[in-house]
Amino acid sequence: MINDENFDQKKVFLRYNVELEGPAVKPEDDEEVAAILPTEEPFREIALALLYEDMDKVATTVKKALDDGISPIEIINGALMKGMDGVSALYTKGTYFLPDLMLAGDCLMAGVKDCEDVLGHKSDTKGTVVSFAAEGDPHDIGKNLILMFLRAGGFEAVDLGRDVPADVVVEATKENKPIMLTGTALMTTTMTAFPKVVEALKEAGLEVPVGCGGGAVRRDYVESYPMSFYGVEAYHTPKLAEAIVEDKATWEDIRKKYQDIVGEFVSEYS
């Protein structure tokens, strides 16, 4: 059996993240989060429930606020979205992790739905994005992350699922009038579905930027066909969508200014 008594691990590997870990800070005490969270009740209580990913508490506090006659729109924008912005900030700096993001996203969706039930219609969003995993590709974790980041960022995200043929994408584009499409693929033999989607969209007279990314997908391949740009990280998606909505960025603009839009160094675009 192995005798590892005198084995100096640090000569073999280092756990940088453990070594550099600072003291634990309550999520609401983080400087950036503190600046985002509302100070007035009941908005703060709802936002904190979401920040702590407490589904039951989100449901009860939202219901109470609605019963008290507070506008559903105010609850969505002033409490739920603020809490989610706090979660996104903590995820971006590495304090929160994927499960936090997913659970908070579930809380957000449930809270928004309760508000919309009272409102009687869907709440306004920044825009609609349609997402699909390429035809022939059963891998969809990347697409699911994109959906979650988009919803957390205030966009309506339509999920077309896995193994989606081009004609289904075209129909969904006609129906939902998205500001952008996202396509994901793990394999090089399925990323070839992307130009077919673009071609089908063009044949149908539809002009909409298609963000393509995932596993073995390469920038040079994506840029070999029109109306597309290469997406690197799932969490970049809301920023790219915002650039389209707010700055009227085209797919050509995104190709040229990707790093500026997402606000960080991206080696694939350097």
Added chain:
Amino acid sequence: MKRFTQMAYNEPEEMVFGHAPKPIKAIRDFELGAGSVVPELNVAPGEGAENSLEKMNSEMKNIAYSACQRAVGIGLPAFQLEREHIAQQTYNPSWGAENAQVEVSVLEDFQEEYGIKTGYRVTPADIRDEEKGTPMIGSEQYNLVMETMELCAENGASFLSIETVGGKSVSDYGIARADMKAILFGIGVLGSMDMQNMWTEIVKIAGKTKALPAGDTDCSQSNTSMFLGGGLTTKDNPHTLAAITRAMGAARSLVAVECGCVGPLKDCGYENPIIKAITGVPIATEGKDAVCAHSDVMGNLIAGVTDVWSNESVYHREEMGGTTPQVWLQAVGFEAALMNSAIQMGDDYAKSLRDMYTMADKYRDPQALILAYDNAYRIGEAITKYGEDPYLRAKYAAIEAGTIINEAVDAKKLLLTRFEKDSLDSAMKTLEGLSDEVDAFTKECIKRYKRKVQDFDPKSYEL
């Protein structure tokens, strides 16, 4: 079906690479686990090849030919080629069959000319998809998978494998949310149940041909957790959760052997050292020479008790050192040569190399820790103690993995981030509080996840 309730070895120290208590011999005199480690190569077709059968045949021939050429060029005594199907090869069973014929023909030509021993593993794509709402057994996709298996077996496959996807919708939901109950239900109950259905049929198919039923992998579940976990500094899934998920995956992938699989278990099944400890069948593993496909944090350790050393997958293209089949076969081939040299120099050398591989990663990460051969053996014991019940053995494999991690943390050998430790504590609390009654657990999970997981329909599993 006989469940495993005993270990194949008396103690973990007996385990070493290249030797399996139940070695196998396939067609073309191809032996595994009989005293040497064999390299395995898998190369995916390049983009555009999927557009026609003619292009696929040409691609297959090129891959097989350049692999064989490099194999004899560096003097490999034996190697295994894997054909992991893209969807088109399984959706069109005649493609899979013809592609197999093309590749086997090249292997046979080289075997005849040079005497090099070759194995050919075919892994049809599991094209069944819960999202489409079709039953897991008996659907059109299921029938296509089985037809492809049969045709490939008839056309020269030495080994049949598949990466089954039963339970994936629920385990994916659980992995993304660190929901231990969902993960256990997806892997330990749904995954195990689906494997039994699939492998009972595949073993029958193999029995009608010269192909051997090789084995499965928990790729669609445990590897999802591992990939999301990423490197040591990534901020997605906790590695403690990935380790616990892997232990459950061992209890699940074991079902293939219980149905009649003889190995080599599929390369991307990082849980395979645990299953080798239980069953004694030869296993394939992958690590530092599979970085072309993905990154793991146990690139050396996972070689410790392997029998087939694989590159996982790489796209067919040119690199500076040749085509990817040539380059990556050379990488796995030289690593296998190192292991085989140690075996030839004597048992002490082989075990020393095994221990060097192991110590290079054992405390790097909790995922590596639980797969070190001594700990893999402990998890195997937890599985065999509850061997008759796939749910219970997955649950107790998970608890044993958590216990192993906590012991290493207490001994100050393994370092965890606060996130990893909190996740482990939470997972252990959930696991220890679960019922030991599979029916009660299943009933509760169906009620809970039918509502939460859009793609999960209990009827697809006849539940």
